[in-house]
Amino acid sequence: MKRSVKVIGIGAGNPEYVTVQAINAMNRVSVFFIPNKGAEKAALLRLRYEICERYIEGSNYRFVDFDVPERSKAGAYKADVEAWRGEVQKIYENLLAEHLNEDEVGAFLVWGDPTLYDGTLSILDRIEFGGGFDLEVDVIPGISSVQALAACHRVALNRIGESLTIMTGRQLAKGYPDGGGNIVVMLDSLGAFRELDGDVDIHWGAYVGTEDEILVAGKLREVCDQIDRLRAVSKDEHGWIMDTYMLSGNCRDGDT
Ligand SMILES: C[S@@+](CC[C@H](N)C(=O)[O-])C[C@H]1O[C@@H](n2cnc3c(N)ncnc32)[C@H](O)[C@@H]1O
Structure with a gap:
């Protein structure tokens, strides 16, 4: 039996990042599969529910929550991620088999953009091409934290x-990569920027697009300690942090 699934990018924090295409797609969905994961789960869950309430007309849809297992950090990074995706694949297969009828459309609401540092598409690919399910997958792009960070700082991403x-x-x-150009760093729980030296500008943002947004920009060597402190304090306060930053040389030669 064929199942239809939409992978909808909801933007990286501000409910107004949700695009018209995403709103139209959400209005065709019967079942939203909502992940419970990590310390940030309450805040991110709330945002997903808020987005549905705000943009979906009527109440002809339902939520199915599911727990996302912790990824093991015991082995090599790629192997651990592959093993974790295998576990999540089984969870998705059960969700689709048990909660999505043939005439219905299911959806995963993905933080930011589904094509950037997110496993949903690859897991659905494994299901689609693994032969067990006849799946039709639609992807709706979202505003990623990279775009949101650049916009909040009013800077271009490339020189x-x-x-x-x-x-x-x-x-x-x-x-540090030798290729030249700006770099955007995501998923940096350990603060790799602290180890850099040289004449580098940083545009840093945490909880970008949300009411807790914090932005810092300047010469890395001058703002490094401030960012470090803000990361520690905010993580204590919220129990989780999502931050991203852009690094560039000191030659700022305008747009495009
Ligand atoms: C698993 S990745 C998901 C990225 C997401 N698909 C996107 O398009 O932004 C999570 C990382 O994205 C970044 N991130 C996501 N949302 C953010 C936000 N609102 N503010 C700052 N960084 C964010 C952080 O670097 C975080 O560790």
């Missing part, structure tokens, strides 16, 4: 004719 690299804190900890 004239240069590249933009998006990487994780784990990768930055292995060394």
Whole structure:
């Protein structure tokens, strides 16, 4: 039996980041699969419910919550992620089999954009091409934390004719990339920026787009300690933090 699933990007924090395309898609959904995960779950759950209430006409839809297992950190990073995706795949398969009827549309509301550092598409691919399910998957792009960060700081992501690299804190900890151009760092729980030296500008943002948003910009060596303190204090206060930053050389030569 064919099942229809939408993967809808809801933007990275502000309910107004939700696009018209996402709103139209949400209005065709019967079942929203809502993940429970980690310390940030209450805040992120609230935002997902708020978005549905705000943008869906009527109440002809339902929520199915599911727990997301913790990823093991015992082995090599990629192997741990693969194993975790395998576990989540089984959870998705059960959700689809038990909670989505043939004539209905199911949806996953993905934080930011579903194509950036998010496993939902790859897990649905495994299900679609694994042969067990006949799935039709639709993807609706969302405003990622990268775009939101740049907009809040009113800066362009790239400098004239240069590249933009998006990487994780784990990768930055292995060394600053030599390719040139700006870099955006995500998923940096350990604060890899602290180890950098040189004449680097940073545009940092936590909880970007939400009412708790914090922004700091300046020379890395001048604002590094401030960012470090803010990260620690906010994490204590909220129990979780999501932050992203852009690093660039000191030559700021305008737009495009
Ligand atoms: C698993 S990734 C998901 C990225 C998401 N798909 C996107 O498009 O932004 C989570 C990381 O995104 C970044 N992030 C997501 N939302 C954020 C926000 N509102 N403010 C700052 N960083 C955010 C953080 O680096 C966080 O560790």
